[in-house]
Amino acid sequence: MGRREAPIDTTVPELGRLAAHLRAMRKAAGWTYEQLAVRAECSSASLKRAASGKHLPDRYVVHAYARACLKDDREFKGWVVARELHERAAKAIVQARLRDRRSTVVPKPELARDLADLSGAMRDAWARAARPTARFMESESKGVLPHSTANAITNGRTVPRHLRQYLAFLQACGIRGRALGTWLRAWVKLRGLPTESEMNRAPTWMEPSLLAQYLDVVRERLTEPQEAGTARQVPSLDATVTKLFTSMENDLRDKTLELRAVEQRMRKLETVVFVRGYQVRGSLADAEIDSVEHPPGRIAA
Structure with missing residues (x-):
């Protein structure tokens, strides 16, 4: 045995x-x-x-x-x-x-006093994300963050010079949505306010939700009292931020109106289907209606 x-x-x-x-x-x-x-x-x-x-x-x-x-x-x-x-x-x-x-250390970008502190916070975020490889981060960012740059950041040799690479690194570490707000504040605090040109280019690569956060952070910085007791005076940048906010509000209003129009059309189609016993082909938003036999016991209108 x-x-x-x-x-x-x-x-x-x-x-x-x-x-x-x-x-x-x-x-x-x-x-x-x-x-x-x-x-x-x-x-x-x-x-x-x-x-x-x-x-x-x-x-x-x-x-x-x-x-x-x-x-x-x-x-x-x-x-x-x-x-x-x-x-x-x-x-x-x-x-x-x-x-x-995965590291248990929680990154705290809000405490960063200089770029060295921000570099440490980014490396803490990378360690907390289980240290993804530089190649993975390049792939995750669709090439926005080259693997050589990702490797230099994780080794503490550099901090991104461009906001897009900075955000790509954080998103590859799993930091997304509202969690990026603190990181954006740290970036603007240490890297300074964006130029008018940079601000105008932001909508071309930022998602609307992220852009809204970024605009909030820039506006906070513009209205933040300085040591002299006055807010920062950058009229052109303030006007650009206002213009972008207005554009986003208009886009949101237009989309809301479109959705309401589609919703009303769907309700009308549902009423027709219920009363007439019609059969809908295609999407309800752009439907074709075919007449079918009325179900037993239903009175034809």
Whole structure:
């Protein structure tokens, strides 16, 4: 009688469930590991490791193990389950590695007093995001942030000179939405107010929600009292910010009116469909209506 197998390692639960399923399949088939190795065309040592729960086995080994346990090719459910469990275990291993790499230090850009402090906050954000690779960050930013620049930032050798690269780095670290407001304030505080030209170019690459935050930050900086007790006087920039805000408000109003018009049209179509028993083809916003027979008991209008 062979030696009893060691208990399954359940450190990663998904990996433990895969190992338990493989062992159950082998037990149901009644094969020894030596017999299974012949059927699977794989070494018995590899099969034992796959069912140990200690390491993520190769997908080929899992598939070979599960197929070898099938006495009837029509009973393939166990093989399908093994494949699904392996996929879940692989994802769980990736997540576990990310957790191990992720820093618990919370970046605090609002406390940055100079560019060196901002560099440290950016590196804290990168570490908290589990230290994504420079190549990944380049891909995530669609080339806006070259991998060489991303690598220089994470090594503390530089701070982005352009706002677009600065934001691309933060977004690649998973910082998005309202969370970017604090980072924008730190940027304007340390890099200074944008030029009128930079402000006018911002809508060409910024998403509307992000642009609205940026405009708020710039306006706050413009109206912020200085040491002398007066606000910053940059008439041209203030006019540009006002113009962009007005443009965004007009766009939002136009879209709202369009949505209301579509909503009214949909309601009218729904009424026609209900009363007439018509059949709608295409989208409700731009629909074609075909007459169909009235349902039993409905009075034709």
